[in-house]
Amino acid sequence: MGSRRPLRLLLDTHVWLWSRLDPARLAAPLARELEDVTNELWLSPISVWETLLLAERGRIELDGDSAAWIRRALQSVPMREAALTREVALASRALDVPHQDPADRFIAATAVVHELTLATADERLLGSTGYDVLPNR
Numbered sequence: 001m002g003s004r005r006p007l008r009l010l011l012d013t014h015v016w017l018w019s020r021l022d023p024a025r026l027a028a029p030l031a032r033e034l035e036d037v038t039n040e041l042w043l044s045p046i047s048v049w050e051t052l053l054l055a056e057r058g059r060i061e062l063d064g065d066s067a068a069w070i071r072r073a074l075q076s077v078p079m080r081e082a083a084l085t086r087e088v089a090l091a092s093r094a095l096d097v098p099h100q101d102p103a104d105r106f107i108a109a110t111a112v113v114h115e116l117t118l119a120t121a122d123e124r125l126l127g128s129t130g131y132d133v134l135p136n137r
Contacts, residue, residue, distance in 0.1 A: 006036075006038040006039050006040065007033055007036075007039040007040070007117055007134070008039070008040045008042065008114075008115070008116045008117060009033060009034070009039055009040065009041055009042060009116065009117050009118075009119045009134060010042045010043070010044065010082055010107065010110060010111045010114070010116035010117065010118050010119065011034075011041060011042065011043055011047065011079070011119050012047070012107055012118060012119060012120035012121070012122060012125065013046070013047040013050040013051060013103070013107070014120070014121060014122070015030070015119045015120060015121065015136060016043055016047055016051075016079075017051060017054075017060060018136075019031075019034055019077075020073050020077075021060070025136075026136060027135075027136045027137050029134075029137075030119055030134060030135070030136045033119070033134060034119070040080060041077070041078075041079045041080065042079055042080045042081070042082045042114070042116050043074070043079040043080070043081065043082065044081075044082045044084065044106065044107050044110045045081065045082075045083075045084050046084065046103050046106045046107055046110070047107065048070055049103075050103050051066070051070060052066050052067070052070070055069075082110045082114050082116065083114075084106065084110070085113065087113045088106060088109045088110050088113045089106075089109075090109075091109035091112050091113050092105040092106050092108070092109035093105070094109075095108050095109055095112065095128065095130055095131075096128050096129050096130055097124065097125065097128045098124055098127070098128065099124055104122065104124065104125060107125075108125055108128065108130075108131055111131040111132070112130055112131045116131075116132075117131075117132040117133065117134050118131055118132065118133045118134070119133075119134045119136065120133060120134075120135065120136065121135065121136035121137075
């Protein structure tokens with residue numbers, strides 16, 4: 001049996017938050033990949049922005065100051081930062097994504113440009129083409 005190549009996973013915002021706040025929401029195959037130290041975990045700045053918005057709107061509850069919570073979360077489980085570049089912006093408009101949510105478009109485009117596998121439970125992103133996905137199923 002050959003060894004498998006490590007995955008380069010871009011965590012969708014909800015997958016990142018579930019991994020920190022409610023791990024039981026992660027399907028076993030995805031949870032295993034997140035725990036596999038040979039895999040690279042990536043996060044888009046858009047996910048940080050979305051997390052701040054969710055906290056501001058009361059849709060999620062973070063312990064203490066939201067920015068401090070994010071910094072602590074990223075220190076406890078370091079992730080590579082998937083840069084938001086001009087190429088990501090260009091790709092965000094060219095993708096086959098069935099809705100106009102800018103955060104989803106930027107995150108999917110980030111997966112394309114940086115050649116990452118998108119870990120998501122979002123059915124609209126799972127049903128799109130042009131990038132690899134690891135579903136939360």
